[in-house]
Amino acid sequence: AQRVTQPEKLLSVFKGAPVELKCNYSYSGSPELFWYVQYSRQRLQLLLRHISRESIKGFTADLNKGETSFHLKKPFAQEEDSAMYYCALRPPGSSNTGKLIFGQGTTLQVKP
Amino acid sequence: NAGVMQNPRHLVRRRGQEARLRCSPMKGHSHVYWYRQLPEEGLKFMVYLQKENIIDESGMPKERFSAEFPKEGPSILRIQQVVRGDSAAYFCASSPSADQPQHFGDGTRLSIL
Numbered sequence A: 001a002q003r004v005t006q007p008e009k010l011l012s013v014f015k016g017a018p019v020e021l022k023c024n025y026s027y028s029g030s031p032e033l034f035w036y037v038q039y040s041r042q043r044l045q046l047l048l049r050h051i052s053r054e055s056i057k058g059f060t061a062d063l064n065k066g067e068t069s070f071h072l073k074k075p076f077a078q079e080e081d082s083a084m085y086y087c088a089l090r091p092p093g094s095s096n097t098g099k100l101i102f103g104q105g106t107t108l109q110v111k112p
Numbered sequence B: 001n002a003g004v005m006q007n008p009r010h011l012v013r014r015r016g017q018e019a020r021l022r023c024s025p026m027k028g029h030s031h032v033y034w035y036r037q038l039p040e041e042g043l044k045f046m047v048y049l050q051k052e053n054i055i056d057e058s059g060m061p062k063e064r065f066s067a068e069f070p071k072e073g074p075s076i077l078r079i080q081q082v083v084r085g086d087s088a089a090y091f092c093a094s095s096p097s098a099d100q101p102q103h104f105g106d107g108t109r110l111s112i113l
Helices: none
Strands: A003-005 A010-014 A019-021 A024-026 A032-038 A045-049 A072-074 A083-090 A106-111 B005-007 B010-013 B019-024 B031-037 B043-050 B053-056 B065-068 B075-079 B088-095 B108-112
Touching: A003 A083, A010 A019, A019 A106, B005 B088, B010 B019, B019 B088, B019 B108, B031 B075, B043 B065, B043 B075, B075 B088
Parallel strands: A010 A106, B010 B108
Antiparallel strands: A003 A024, A019 A072, A032 A045, A032 A083, A083 A106, B005 B019, B019 B075, B031 B043, B031 B088, B043 B053, B065 B075, B088 B108
């Protein structure tokens, strides 16, 4: 079954500490992976997609097909990074549907 | 560009009533997706529509739920004879094509009394 797992419901770190939000997926094939973020009182917005291989707001994520993971990392957390983060998968061959499969989300809390 | 607009933001219904949720996609976007988020869970895909066509409704409950995206006007998610279990946040997203990133609305929080 297609599944995205974010094992941590809450991740709490101090400002300046490294951050890694975990995401594992279950799918045999080459899906497209995304990270979405929802800041307080804002709508869900795209943070990263793996095919872009870019860094946004200091965050990076590498697709590891061997471990079926797409962990989100940032070397030095900032207080403004506090938000809910969702990992999402788009199954291959669904370019005609585009539907996303989301993980349960991880709340990142960056303490001063 | 105001982004994806959903209304109402909050909707309260009594059991047995009908709920209508509206979604206006971003300008230039003809692909609309509906997702549901139950408490403490992630977003779950419900249905994908293009103008006047339902392309994928594999996530829609078999009964009481329907969706449309008419040639003119917003997309509508309709829930008939609502039950307590329908209480959730319903999110709409749009994109210019199926392989482009989806842009989300603020969601509609549906509460069933």
